[in-house]
Amino acid sequence: MEFRRLAGPLDADAVEALVRETGVFSAAEVAIARELVEERMTRGAASGYEFLFVEDEAGLLGYACWGPIPCTERSYDLYWIAVRPERQGGGVGRRILEAAEAEIARAGGMRIYVETSTRAAYDPTRAFYERCGYARAATFDDFYASGDGKAVYLKVVG
């Protein structure tokens, strides 16, 4: 299992495939996941997107994407974290998340926000964040759609 920070030319395809494979993201969300990699490739650090890729012999195993929130001093958004379905539940996600948190703290970040859905399909996702030390900071009912709210989690680091 190898960690890599730099996005390469194959990562847009690999991220798109991985995010789609998880089965929890809409087509529009899959497209956005891909776009963030392309933005990073085109604009570098000015894109505001930082990445961590984790690979094994079979290719991309998981990744995280985060960035500083504009006009804040030390707040960061964790935009994406995903692990290949057959490798979920084995601690890979937690290792990726903790590595991302360490990078954020090293860059001076202190507050990490992550948004997810209140739908039942995301119960495991919310449980994952809670196990990793994130606390629910806000809930926006019907945010994504009627009956599909947004939950915002926060972890203070550094």
Add this chain to the structure above:
Amino acid sequence: MEFRRLAGPLDADAVEALVRETGVFSAAEVAIARELVEERMTRGAASGYEFLFVEDEAGLLGYACWGPIPCTERSYDLYWIAVRPERQGGGVGRRILEAAEAEIARAGGMRIYVETSTRAAYDPTRAFYERCGYARAATFDDFYASGDGKAVYLKVVG
């Protein structure tokens, strides 16, 4: 007092000057206000930014900027609303906001979110939203900086 939806080549400068003149936004925020106009000019509706400009004989009197929140069905962010300082308090802001809300509702929007600071300098801003029917949906302490939290307001329309 004339309302105009289409951004023109002079609006980036006019918006930058107006937002700076209000005295409540940081240099980084002023730069972002300008960038959104430029994004709209370059990419059109695909930018995701909609505008409403209000003018009188002296030029730009105020404006609002909003857009659909990606991956939501009917949620919108109100990114900016500003009125030239000497014309504040006379109902111009409320007219701009109500006109923006009507445009959002016409486009199928239902939930309008607006974010602002919890700092005392923004007391009038928060009071303005509350008078206009917005309710506090969430508070994120220390979001912008230590002691400078983010308040999120919500109005359901349409």
